[in-house]
Amino acid sequence: MFKISEFSELTNISPRMLRHYDKLNLLKPTNVQKENGYRYYTPEQINQANQILSLKNAGFPLKEIQSFLNDEFDLHDYLAKQRNSLERDIADKKLQLTYLALLENKCAADTVEIINYPIESKIMDDTFVLSYRQKVASYYHEEQLWQTLFAKIRPQDQTTLGQAIAIFHNSSPNVIDIEVMIGIPKKLKSIYPEAKVFSPGLIASVVISGSYETIPKIHTDMGEWLQLNSYTLSGKLFNIYHSSPATEEHEELFITEICYPIKKQND
Known part of the structure; x- marks a missing residue:
């Protein structure tokens, strides 16, 4: 088994986040010694940590990752929904960048009315x-x-x-x-x-x-x-x-x- 510091180094998850995952029942240590509170993880939990990081990198909230690990929903459907959500976010950000460019152009032109009305x-x-x-x-x-x-x-x-x-x-x-x-x-x-x-x-x-x-x-x-x-x-x-x-x-x-x-x- 691995101490929390060793498991952190193997998974690239900080000890602070590992403790947070423990509180969320997302990734709990296999053993916690009562006398000193040391946490220990097994080699099998490395794959679980990799799953968590993979879903987190794709934009999944931690609470929803927990639901997936508990087999509470179909991953294929959720991945499609997550893609649609991210694409909407990207479109919104692109639109914000366009508005920002408009304001920058007005500012550069020293336009009196710089701010657009919120439509x-x-x-x-x-x-x-x-x-x-x-x-x-x-x-x-x-x-x-x-x-x-x-x-x-x-x-x-x-x-x-x-x-x-x-x-x-x-x-x-x-x-x-x-x-x-x-x-x-x-x-x-x-x-x-x-x-x-x-x-x-x-x-x-x-x-x-x-x-x-x-x-x-x-x-x-x-x-x-x-x-x-x-x-x-x-x-x-x-x-x-x-x-x-x-x-x-x-x-x-x-x-x-x-x-x-x-x-x-x-x-």
Whole structure:
């Protein structure tokens, strides 16, 4: 049998880690002397140590290595899952490196806005809405559309309203096509037969606070994000107003979620 120092040298596992493996019941010494606490290992345990190191080098957590050694799952299936997990990690790291390169380029160019906005993808649930759509000459006229929409809603229903959403359809230098929508409970469908379901599905979004002057920068960042993540737009840009001029007097209290319907480029 081998002392812990000898076994450590043979297996390239430090004595500290061997003691840790003992606590995890992963690789226990064959004999521990009561009088001095010395640990002893057998030659057969070298192969067990090699198995542990092999799985650890492949990225297996120690607790899962213990399950494998106890024959609690099929190794072939788990190896495939581990490969998929590592490949996703590698793809994520490559994407992080690409973002880092973008920031480095902006820094080298002495760009004022160096940091990109944190864009996230998610599935947006279907929303039952009332809407009003009109072509206007300026984005400043959006408020008039909201006034028209709210004029259609009964006073007793005002407290039940959901999210305020504005979709920006095709526009030209002189004409902007805007559709404003407000979420309402489905139980009011009979009261508002013109209501419809808004189903954006998969979207990329970023939440900003304050004035709307940063939106052009967000569009630029979104273009980079779409390209890096192999997405393309699948619908019209829309805003979700979590707080807006309709509810807040000061623009620093505005909270706006800029949303882009998306799909994978090859879908």
